Amino acid sequence: MSKQSNPEQLLQSILQNVQVGGDLTTGDINQILNLLVVFPNTFKTVGVPHNVPYSATVKFVGRTEVLKSLQQLLQQNKRIAIAAIEGMGGVGKTELATQYSLLHLLLQTYPGGICWLLARDEDVGIQIVRFAEVKLGWKVPENWDLAKQVDFCWSSWPEGDVLVVLDDVNDYSQVEPYLPPQLSKFKVLMTTRLKLDSTVTPLTLDVFNETEALELLSNWVGAEKVSKELVIAKDISQRLGYLPLALNLMGRYINKRKLFLPVALRRLEEKGLRHASLDVNKDDRTWTFNVQRGVVGAFELSWEELSDNAKQLGYLLSLFALAPIPWEIIKSVDIGQNVEELEDSRVELENLHLIESNEIYSTMHQLIRDFFQDKLTIFPEAEQLKKTFASVIAKISKKVPDTYSITANFIYTFAPIIPHIKEVSYYLSTYLADKELILPFKALGFIYENQLLYSQAEKLYKYGLNICQQRFKTDHELVATNLNNLAYIYKIQGRYSEAEVIYMQTLEMRKKLLGEMHSPVAQSLNNLASVYRKQKRYVEAETFILQALSIRQSLLGKNHIYVAMSLNHLGKLYYEQERYSEAESFYIEVLNICESLSRKNHPFKARNFDDLALLYKAQHRYSEAESLYLKSINIKKCLMGNEHITVAQSFNNLSLIYYLQGQYNKAEYLCLEAISIYEKKLYSTHPDMVECCENLENIRSAMISINPA
Known part of the structure; x- marks a missing residue:
């Protein structure tokens, strides 16, 4: 390409040819790649x-x-x-x-x-x-x-x-x-x-051939040096198994140390190591190739170039999952380096191509991570480093709120940390202190629950339960907590018999450990009552709710969110039995507690509005129901956005209130708004979608009957 060539025009001509069905040739590709090297900021x-x-x-x-x-x-x-x-x-x-x-x-x-x-x-x-x-x-x-x-x-x-x-x-x-x-x-x-x-x-995709390997090596050490010492350059490439990663590492090493190629080859031969991840059986399903000795030798040479601080950072990075690693987490793990020292260590690792980083994340190749992990096995302070790292991840896990309080924005912000919490949960849980043991499992479980990923949450809770049982051997509150979380997953899926068995086991364990008057005992009673109510076993449900309420009021006083939750359960129980006046009194009491706690925008308050509105609808108190649904919608929009599924549910409920009052235009509008959200989130035969469409049909039929064409 001449200096006068317009890179944008050249790219445009290639683009036009490809768009009309022309072949993308190797010449085209080479031209584009060269343009990107010469004019890196030209193309957006x-x-x-x-x-x-x-x-x-x-x-x-x-x-x-x-x-x-x-x-x-x-x-x-x-x-x-x-x-x-x-x-x-x-x-x-x-x-x-x-x-x-x-x-x-x-x-x-x-x-x-x-x-x-x-x-x-x-x-x-x-x-x-x-x-x-x-x-x-x-x-x-x-x-x-x-x-x-x-x-x-x-x-x-x-x-x-x-x-x-x-x-x-x-x-x-x-x-x-x-x-x-x-x-x-x-x-x-x-x-x-x-x-x-x-x-x-x-x-x-094979390893490089000799020509390609020499070209890559030339990019680092210079074509003239390779040409003058061609035999040695070929030997280096062969010793590295023509592996691109190893060639890059070796090339950087030679370039940085300004070595003659014979010296580099001698050092490489002296190391003579092979990495275990490359030493695999040809008969298994993992792709194999007869790699030359010396691949890990390149890693070793790069490792020896590192300062102690950079090596220590390498040990730490090996503990993270094989996913982008947020630098904010790295900085929060105390390995005896201040921020500037950590940055220097990172630059060392980047310069030797051991990691890739930007302002926010660092990433590692699988082989490099494996290599760092292998080095960690001989690091004298490895056990303490693992404990420190696991503890930091546990503290981060503690920031995950309960399932109902997790917003879409929280999930988006927290997503990069999830793989590393998972890594600790499955591979480093033994290094967590007793009080920290459940935190990563609990955090991941709440996130999965919020996203309705119940099978993933169930698998996680079962694994966490096994970990707790192995550590504590006998009954323990953390075992009970894990059991409680697992039972909730069964309940939310309608697996009431399984949930009941585990909730009962949890209740007995907590009574044995804590006595009758304790908050976790009240939680278990409340959960069991919820299962019984779902099964229409109202007498048993009422007995357990009243016990839970009594414990919570004794321990927490009358103005507490947990007390409000028990009262709300009681209100639902009475509503389902058409004991409306009793249900209303409890719902009003819940609302007063929420108001006194200044929980202006809380999901539980929105649920309370919905429950009370449903009660008023059953009593034909439509204007009061309308007001409550409007308040619920405002809270849900604030927390979950305008197009959350729960917003659509409130739209549909409010449309029925207008329909029952003969306000058909308002009813039709809200029903259409609900359907618009449902269409983006639900399949056409989903019960909520079917119900909403039936409501719209009824509304329009009523409109025709009073105003026939």
């Missing part, structure tokens, strides 16, 4: 929703043909294109997928968006829903299970081709249920170490 991508990760690669080496082949694979399939980049760790699978995504983001090949999903350590379904909410601005139905939420996302996706990238698939059966439908607009690209079955079109 706008209008395409994506979450493609950051790439620090200055010059992409040795994969131009693969990029072309990948494009052909993804476009040739007339149904769904699943091209799996298979290969061993460190060959650059993720980097290739990243460069392909960035290239075609620039070319606007996928106007429908590029959705990047981490397939190894995070739930793919949850990530798809998160992309739809954050990047597409949707409100995904909250009361559906995860599979239906994902189906909703795929079926509602905007027009235009879409690229879905599943990075680091280690269990295809876990991601297969979430793949998009068999529509030609969806192109699926996976990176994996696995050999997948014949239903997936593979693109095997």
